[in-house]
Amino acid sequence: MLVHPARAGRVVSSMTAVQHVLFALLLVIGLVRAVQDGAATVPLLxxxxxxxxxxxxGARLGRRAQDQPSAPRPALGAWFLLGLALVWVALVLISHELVWLAFSLWLLAGHLMTTRVALPFSLAVLGVVVAAPWHALGAPPGAAGIIGPAVGAAFALALSRGQQRLVRENIERRRLVESLVRAQAESELLHAELASAQRESGILAERTRLSRDIHDTLAQGFSSILLLARAGAVADADRRAELLAQIEATASDNLVEARRVVGALAPQQLEGSGLASALRRILDAQADETGVATELRVEGDLASLPTVVEVALLRAAQGALANVREHSAARHVVVTLTESDDSVRLDVVDDGRGFDAAAWARAAPSAPELGGYGLRSSRARLRELGGGLEIESQAGSGTALSAYVPLTQAFSSHPVDHEEDHR
Structure with missing residues (x-):
């Protein structure tokens, strides 16, 4: 039966108090009978x-043992009881009426001694109890004088052993409670650390999202505005008016996109259409701004792609086209969007000046000044969906970029609601 540690502690304290009262009562009874029997007063006192x-x-030592179980040595209690027994034997020699205290000695033996020591000690005390009246009265004790003390000794030992077991269980329960309290405190600390780590992870993920979207949308829009403004500086009046209209349209689109980035919404180009239509509009705008010939090729059914896949491929296309506009000096760019049974692929190929893709891949992580953040962020975005980004280019031979996403994983992670996401 389980007992609450506090209740068990009260039971142990009550039993200890009863033992003290019993010892005092037996001592008083023995002293009264000894005085009545004419024992010498001074030696007795x-x-x-x-x-x-x-x-x-010894009682003080017992309280310390109860409060700090590991403090006292087990042998110390046995030596205390042996000393107490010797003083008791001296009292019995003064008056045999003090044999009454033997019951308290038997109780203490069960508490302070091991069973191997307590048994011979109790037998020795029993021998004193039986022999003292015989020596004082000069007549051997009867059967009752032997059986009575023997039963008392057995009862006292059994009672003290039960109380000792209760004390040990109380100590173990108290240790268990303390261990549980420590474990709970450690669990709360770990929970707080986990919550902090989750918050930091969320903050990092949000920063990553914002950095990618800002690069793929706002930075490219500003780049287009800058190129249009530079062209307008040397254009005639009619061309300048046309360029100003394009600047206004690009700035307006960037403003809307900025609000959508903050709200983590889908790109404006994907609203009310699909990925192919969005790519066509981006290519037409780039052709108008730069004069580069653009071409879009679509193969397969692309009407039910998950939004997250469309966003990832659109961002990859925007990053690739931004590089074409700013770095490649290309005359022609072809974008191919292909859907197969298990994946969707976006290829962007230009006939520009190209670059050493292998050297860039080795140097880019440790040399951010070389650029290419958009390519790295696009690759990271695609990898989150189980896809990837491949780049093939050599100086003077153009560039080919290929982004792909496995549809099986994309659909399982981001199921499409065909009623709400119908293009």
Missing amino acids: LATLALVGWYAA
């Missing part, structure tokens, strides 16, 4: 004071 002092010292 000195021996009694010695017994009470020794017992009080």
Whole structure:
């Protein structure tokens, strides 16, 4: 039966108090009978004071043992009880009426001694109880004089052993409660650390999203505005008016896109259409701004792609076309969008000046000044969907970029609601 540690502690304290009261009561009874029997007063008083002092010292030691179970040595209690027994034997020599205290000695033996030591000790005390009246009265004790003390000794040992077991269980329960409290405190600390890590992870993910979207949308829009403004500086009046209209349209689109980036919404180009239509509009705008010939090729059914896949491929296309506009000096660019049974692929190929893709791949992570953040962010975005980004280019031979996403993983992670996401 499980007992609450606090209740068990109260039970142990109550039983200990009963033992002290019993010891005092038996001592008083023995002293009264000894005085009535004509025992010498001074030796009896000195021996009694010695017994009470020794017992009080042992009681204090017992309280320390209860509060700090690991503090006292087990042998110390046995030596205390042997000393108490010697003082008691001295009292019995003064008056055999003090044999009454043997019951308290048997109780203490069960508490302070191991069973191997407690049994011979109890037998020795029983021998004193039986022999003292025989020596004092000069007549051997009867059967009751032997059986009675023997039963008392057995009862006292059994009672003290039960109380000792209760004490040990109380100590173990108290240790268990303390261990549970420590475990709970550690669990709360770990929970707080986990919550902090999750918050930091969320912050990092949001920063990554914002950096990617800002690069793929706002930065490219500003780049287009800059190129249009530079062209307008040397254009005639009619061309300048046309360029100003394009600048206004690009700035307006960037403003809308900025609001959508903050709200983590889908790109404006994907609203009310699909990925192919969005790519066609981007290519037409680039052709108008730069004069580069553009071509879009679509193969397969692309009407039910998950939005997250469309966003990833659109961002990859925007990043690739931004590089074509700013770095390649290309005359022609072809964008091919292909859907197969298990994947969708976007290819962007230009006939520009190209670059050493292998050297860039080796140097880019440790040399951010070389650029290419958009390519790295596009690759990271695609990898989150189980896809990837491949680049093939050599100086003077153009560039080919290929982005792909496996549809099986994309659909399982981001199921499409065909009623709400119908293009």
